[in-house]
Amino acid sequence: MPKLYDAYIFDLDGTVYLGDALLPTAGPTITRLRELGRRTVFLSNNPTHTREEYAAKLTRLGLPTPPTDVINSSLVMAHFLQQRMPGARLFVVGEKPLCDVLVAAGFTLTEDPRQTDAVIASFDRTFVYRKLQIAFDAIRAGARFFATNSDRYCPVPGGGEPDAAAMIAAIEACTAKKVEAVVGKPSSYMIEAILGVLGLPPERCIITGDRLETDVAMGLNCGMAVALTLTGATDAATLAASPIKPTYVLRQLADLLPENAQKCDDAAGTPRRGRGGRREPSDQRQRRAISCRGRDR
Ligand SMILES: [Mg+2]
Numbered sequence: 613m614p615k616l617y618d619a620y621i622f623d624l625d626g627t628v629y630l631g632d633a634l635l636p637t638a639g640p641t642i643t644r645l646r647e648l649g650r651r652t653v654f655l656s657n658n659p660t661h662t663r664e665e666y667a668a669k670l671t672r673l674g675l676p677t678p679p680t681d682v683i684n685s686s687l688v689m690a691h692f693l694q695q696r697m698p699g700a701r702l703f704v705v706g707e708k709p710l711c712d713v714l715v716a717a718g719f720t721l722t723e724d725p726r727q728t729d730a731v732i733a734s735f736d737r738t739f740v741y742r743k744l745q746i747a748f749d750a751i752r753a754g755a756r757f758f759a760t761n762s763d764r765y766c767p768v769p770g771g772g773e774p775d776a777a778a779m780i781a782a783i784e785a786c787t788a789k790k791v792e793a794v795v796g797k798p799s800s801y802m803i804e805a806i807l808g809v810l811g812l813p814p815e816r817c818i819i820t821g822d823r824l825e826t827d828v829a830m831g832l833n834c835g836m837a838v839a840l841t842l843t844g845a846t847d848a849a850t851l852a853a854s855p856i857k858p859t860y861v862l863r864q865l866a867d868l869l870p871e872n873a874q875k876c877d878d879a880a881g882t883p884r885r886g887r888g889g890r891r892e893p894s895d896q897r898q899r900r901a902i903s904c905r906g907r908d909r
Pocket residue numbers: 623624625626627821822823844
């Protein structure tokens with residue numbers, strides 16, 4: 613059963629919402645954690661929206677959130693490049709929101725392979741052969757090669773969209789050059805950015821996400837408690853077959869709250885004893901079991 617942590621880090625897609633709808637129990641759970649004085653921050657590997665857009669979406673869905681409490685891979689990429697290649701000229705295989713963040717961070721965008729200091733691969737639904745040609749020419753001319761994230765696909769209602777892994781693979785395949793760094797989950801660059809925002813050591817935080825190879829791996833790598841929610845990309849069979857084991861497994865976000873976990877443990881059959889060790893009547897246990905199952909929906 614999870615204890616209460618000082619800060620809760622939430623993945624977004626597949627964890628807090630799917631498409632334009634909050635996942636069951638996400639709203640009340642995050643609201644309750646805030647009422648309990650816990651910090652909540654959100655992270656996404658998806659660079660196709662700005663942190664302002666994510667904050668506006670969460671606010672619209674009933675979870676008022678400032679942009680400063682959202683971290684995505686575009687922001688981490690901007691920080692990464694500012695530290696290593698300030699003012700560099702970039703060719704971006706990505707969408708406008710990522711380009712805007714990089715320009716705002718002082719970088720120049722170019723489509724001239726000879727003028728390109730680094731190629732940035734990303735989730736790009738506008739990917740075409742011309743972009744691959746520019747990336748190919750730039751890297752062969754000596755440009756560095758980085759990526760925002762390495763997700764294979766982004767879950768959307770009814771399926772998924774090919775994500776940055778496909779763009780990275782295309783560039784690696786034709787250049788025979790491996791991407792030098794991927795700054796999104798599960799990299800240490802992402803976790804450093806989060807801990808910088810929180811100002812807390814990892815042992816006082818818990819990260820909750822729906823992907824073993826990103827959310828869970830990143831938390832475990834930095835010594836943080838990790839909760840895997842089965843509401844997104846990972847099902848019970850995938851979890852059972854994986855060597856990556858989260859600290860907690862949640863059927864829904866409400867299981868993060870110790871108060872709910874206690875009730876549902878009881879409902880699952882642990883006899884609840886009143887004063888003097890008496891078992892409560894079976895009809896009372898049954899009613900509580902029904903109310904816990906009701907929250908699953
Ligand atoms: Mg996710």
